[in-house]
Amino acid sequence: MDNNPVDQSAFGLSRRSLMKGGIALTGLSALSSVAGVTSAFGQSVPTLIVASPQTPQSLDSEFDISLGTVDAYGVLYENLIEFAKIPDPKVPGVMREDTGSYPDKPGGVNAVGKLAESWEMDPGARWAKFKLREGVISNWGNELTAEDVVWSWRRKFELGGVGLFYLATLGLTKPEQIKAEDKYIVSFSPENPNPMLVRIMANLFAHVFDSTKCKEVGGEEDPWAKEFLRNETASFAPYVVERLERGQQAVFKAREDYYGGKPFFDRVIYREVPTSAARVSLLRGGAVDIAQFLQPLEVIQLKNVPNVEVNTIDATSMLWIELNAVVAPFDNKLVRQAMNFAFPQEEIIKTVFQDLGAPLIGAMPWFYPSFTDQYWQYGQNLEKARELLKEAGFESGFSTTLSYNAGDPVHEQIAILYQSALRQIGINLELKKYPAGTFYNAVSERKEPMIFYQDNPWTPDPGYAMSLYFDSKSFVNYSNYNNKEVDELLYKIARSADESERVKMSQRVQEIVMEEAPWVFVAYPNYHWAHKTGVKGLTYYTSNNIRYQDLSRS
Template structure:
């Protein structure tokens, strides 16, 4: 395997959200998707999803590309889940209850998935889980504590995304995860950690069927990397029937799923690269769900017969990385100036069409611990010029901004920004990067400025801030480094006292916002565009759908 292939695709290659919506591109995409047999598309127990991309890998330790995290949610289960509540603004939708609950263990309103029950040390130094008995994987092997242990041993052994999860949950070595009995497993840490329970609600902390993995991996591949990349060994509601990358993935509901067979028997997850084609397929009734559409396309679907469109606030964020290891962005005043020169209100109106809110923070504004608007970067070219002069760039400078050719909102944002920056002497070269290689361009950290779209999948301020701003985090693509911030995040990770955590994470947010490692763009909403007779949609902070939620009206 090449070095490039080994790189962990952490958060998130959903940057392949969209392609250009030109009529030519739409027409080119139509013949392949319309090859779906009419009977299959209309079958009551079949759901067809038009998506930008099929799963690139089924190994969630190394890949979160668009399509992959949809597959993980179908093929695997974790120990816990957030209880659901009605969305306050969309009565036909549910969402996870991610609020802090002081009267519940860990402050989390959870239900058991693979875990039947659990205990949490009052000091937050251990958590013990009693597993459901008789739960079978898609290979027929029973769930035991050994499977949980093997799963976390794999995370320690392979690093990548697993290393992030072990770190943020306070685990330092494989021995911290202990098999207490056949159906009881415990997690034990040296210092209190607020994520000891919450981490197990995360989509990317599933449990593997270790018996199957050991069987197929053998001595040559003890962690079954080759197998898991293309197959599943999990305890989730679906099993993989077909995966043809670039075309489609087909999932079949498991009749032996411990929570009951899902209502939708077959899911056809079809790759339709252009959003315009996805819209037309939904309009024509050929698909049940059209994912990741442009704002104007979303608006165009409202009022279309037999189509339902629901938009809710989400954990999505879009920003521009300002590479702190490259001049001139190694100077804080330059980064501040780039924010004062960003016409955010114009972008909200002309690009997002009211389907987003201004990114005025460095973590999702729907999460507990979000500190609010700590720094006012309202559009102010005079202030931007003043800061550039103070940084020694009174005459401006030349730089470049890389954007994803597969995301239709990035190019118009870049053009608006380019025009604005020209007024303060900054000449911005725009670099269109193909969707297939854009994530690699982000992870290489060689661009002075590059767009990024992401969401931290755990609704916690310490998790969110550590992901993007800890100097040692893989996902710190702006190369931001501040020892004080590192110390505050370490403090937040080592106490279960919610008041202390909120205080230190607020301080961290204030420093980060002031030092501006990003150009802050938007909080895009999550939109579900689907056939009106498809019920059961829940918004998840992982910004994906769960096939098992849906049924026909």
């Protein structure tokens, strides 16, 4: 998600690592600015200060999936359910979502209730019903009812933004398929069986609005409250917006009457600090509690700073290079395979990522259900790359272009190493730098022969994750990859209630994708939580955002 509000790549999708370009807020100006906000609230109020690349651009999830906005959704909105939390096996004191498969549970997921206190799903995956908690009150004093859930999903039909992805994923083709069975029971009945009916309700973009307030402020002129929801919230979540100054800061205030209990931090100050160096400086100096989206070397340096902790966590993020399958010579599978055999993946993990990540050896996050690495065949082998180029008719090599994000230093470092490796097999690689503010426009236009992309599928389901990138009709299929068998299998995966069959089909998709190599597979970058000593309670979510209601201070 970039500097501009809508990047459909994430359609619920996902979350890319965005670094906004612009003038750095550094030194005393940054420190005094943040400190001034803090002192304005006094010292008696528990306040969390976060340094991030970007503030929220809009608070309407139908139209905005930019970096700061996605972080805001996690505290300003609430879902029907969430995945159960389990201790991270590698990082003491950190929790993570349980993304495993549980055939004996409704929807096959280990979930706990949020706005819903219970739920059930048809064994054939034809419907799911959710019983809401009674007495839950919104930030505007209105009680949660099934009509709020119905209205929230019908809004997706009417506005035709991000919500269209979710409707298509669930096979919901008309509003009547979402019904208020009574005041506190809502049902979903898609046109075809859909095994994701429960699982997707934990997705960050499946939250519930206070429809009473939205109708009140929108009236006849704006029945879906688009103008109101750009700057305000109407929800049942733990925080509300106290102040939103785009390009500077957002301030979120804890609700005293939140049904789950008031969060520890009364206020969260979300400060825009465009450069990672400035964010590091603020954390080192004690002016902020959390510094987000740092570079690998910065993370390593912070590990030795007094009063600072850095937790490095296995994440859903995947970084790859799109190989445009409709642009020669990447319309040739053998050339795409050669590009992977030429890629110095091991060297890049060690030198660029400083071993703070792992080789990308699959088509989805490695800890998602049905993942397999048995079809991984690459790793740098220049002789094999030469053989494949010769077989494809490019024995003398060719020239092409690799585009990268000027706002992400990792891209340039990788590109230079890759350029050197390709030169050894006769490929002349020209590097093309895009400003951070326009880079993702270049990605979505799908015209560049090679371009970096980083994303993370937010729902731990193989059908969801792989449909995003490999279904020929998906907007996020930026490599223009098209395989009829893959399309057919992904269609069936999304409509089968037989988990064993879903696994077989998912693994077949992975086999085809790894063979046809629509990407240059780069890395699984880790998630880094850099924070003051004493701030605790992190849960790692597949959406790669922090829910500040989880945190406290010792």
